[in-house]
Amino acid sequence: MANTFKALVAEKENENLNLHVKEIEPSDLPEGDVLIDVKYSGINYKDGLAAHPDGNIVKEYPFIPGIDLAGEVVDSSDNRYRAGDEVIVTSYELGVSHFGGYSEYARVPAEWVVPLPEGLTLKESMILGTAGFTAALSVQRLEENGLKPENGPVLVTGATGGVGSIAISLLKKKGYQVVASTGKTNEAAYLQQLGAAEVIDRNEVYNGKLKQMDKQKWAGAVDAAGGEPLAALLAQMQYQGSVAVSGMAAGVNLPASVLPFILRGVSLLGVDSVYCPMEERKHIWERLASDLKLDNLEEFVYKEAGLDALPELLPAVLESDHLGRMLVNVEE
Template structure:
């Protein structure tokens, strides 16, 4: 490898904030057992927050954002990984407290790393990324809590986003009836192609009036939205139903009551993809290559970007204009 390489660097010094592609040296990378030549990364909501001055996710500057990366091991001090291995690293402190995936090279602790499953490429791994992994983890938790195809439809909120899109496709692959909620009329055909049985509006999930308990409607829900819409979903879950919650785009406060929990025995399942234990992480990535494999992954790609194109694309997630996934091509 050359002495220097390209990376997208966000820096904040006083009132000055910048996001630029710059040259870096290997000795500027953080500590870690495994040096990776990055092939691909992706764009997540947290990545967009890391590239604005008041995003409040970056621990210290300068930082190379990119909470996801997949590529080839260059060198390793850990016997679990050898040069030439194709690997995935997502979340933990990557891209917020240590340099991340928007770089031609990354150095990562071995415990953060998952082998790319057999039959999957590094490109496919990053089309999936944290968003697809979070969706798969949500579905896995619902299945572990008794979800069955005979229970009735499963609701997916925020269905055109990264987590929502993958949740729709995975549930369809597993044979579930899927109701997808979105406020984007123009994306109905996209959701049907992913496998949604029915498309419903945001107002049909939450019309602005909260009830402590309402008619039983859904066997389960995958919810990356949170806030008052989640409270409305909880009030409409069927007996013993579960909601897998991974986001808060509608807010962090959920004004619910105990009634759905004590009268219907429902479950509120918190989904954390950041510090998910490695055994679970390995298992879910294997599921994504096999039983949860949603088929044609290119359907999820909005656009493939280079490092130089990232500064223009990153704000779109904060504006709610994106659907599916932006893929970032870093190297060969």
Template structure:
């Protein structure tokens, strides 16, 4: 590798954060058994938090964000990996307390690495990224809990976001009738292109009034919103329906009652992609390269960005003004 390479460095000055692409050295990287030449990364909600003064996920500066990366092994102290091996690293402490993927090189613990499965390119793996992994994990958990296409409509909330957009496509591929909930009336065509059979206004899920029980509508749901909309959604689930929840865009409080659970047998499934066991993690990535491989992956890319564009793009994460995924290309 070269003596220096580029990375996006976040530095803190008083209460302000400065984001700049800088030249750093290998000695600046944290400890880890495997050095990866990063090819691609992506932008996630947590990456926006890591670049926000009040994000509260990064404790020490300077810092390199990026909770996803895919690339080739440059050097390894672990016998399982050799130079040139294509690998994926997502979750764990990457981009939170351990320097992340917004760098031309990253050094990571070997136990965080997933070998790139056959049938998936490095670029495709980062079009999916943590968002795609979370969506696939949600689908798997719902099916393990009994969901089948004949059970009825599956609702996806926050449908234009990273998790939501991939979830729609995965469910469509598996033969489900998908309803997409969104506050963006202009994106009906986009959501239908992804595979939504119907697009509804998010006010149909939550109109500002909570009921302990409501009309039964959904066989299952993938929710990346949380908060009061999730409480309203639980009241609308069909008997023995399941909700896979992975987000908190609408808040962390859940003002629900026990009625959906004890009168309708509804299941609330927590989806954690951060510390998902490695055996299951590898299985999900194998499925994303196999039976869940999407034909429309490129349709999920809102923008392909260079490292130098990130100081402008990361603060915009909270404006919710893009669709699908932003792919970060570090190949130059």
């Protein structure tokens, strides 16, 4: 390991947040059991918040963002991991209160580390990242609650985003009829390429008016919106349909009626990728390398960039209109 290495460092001065790539030393890294030579990371909405002065994600500066990373173990005090092991780390406090993946090296607790499953490369794991993991966890929650392809169409909201776009392909792979809801209907061809049988404007799900009960349309749904659009969606679910919710792009309040729950037996399934138990976390990654392995992973990469591009890319991600995933090649 080199005496110094590159990392993207966020530093706050008064109300200003400065992002720059600088040389740091191994002693600058936080304590942890496993030292990782980071190969890839990704850009997520939460990473954009970490790069914003009012993002309310990072508590102390200076800080290294990046809630995802994949790389090779350099050193480990935990006998479960040895030098050369390929590993994934996502969620927990990574990139929030613990230095994250935008660094050539990272040191993390062993309890956060997932062995890279056979069938996935390090690059593929970060094309998926937290977004892909959340999408797969959503699909599993729906299937555990009884969703089957023969039950009817499955709606995916926020379809051009990271979670939504990958959820479309995962559901298609499992044989579901997928309907993609988006505010970017001009990207219908892209969504159909990913596996959507139909693309609808998000106003067809929520037009600004809420009903306690609406026409039954969807056997299941993967929702990244939350708020009033989720309330409208719940009223449209089929009998014993279920919604897996993982986002709050449209707000945290849910002005919904209880009627879909007690008259149609609708289920609202919360999806948390941050503190998902390790046994289940490993199982989801194993599925992403096997029965949920996607052949079109490269199609999700909107942009691949190195650390030097992050000071420009991160502040824009909160308002970006990009499709799919942005991959960070740490060694580039």
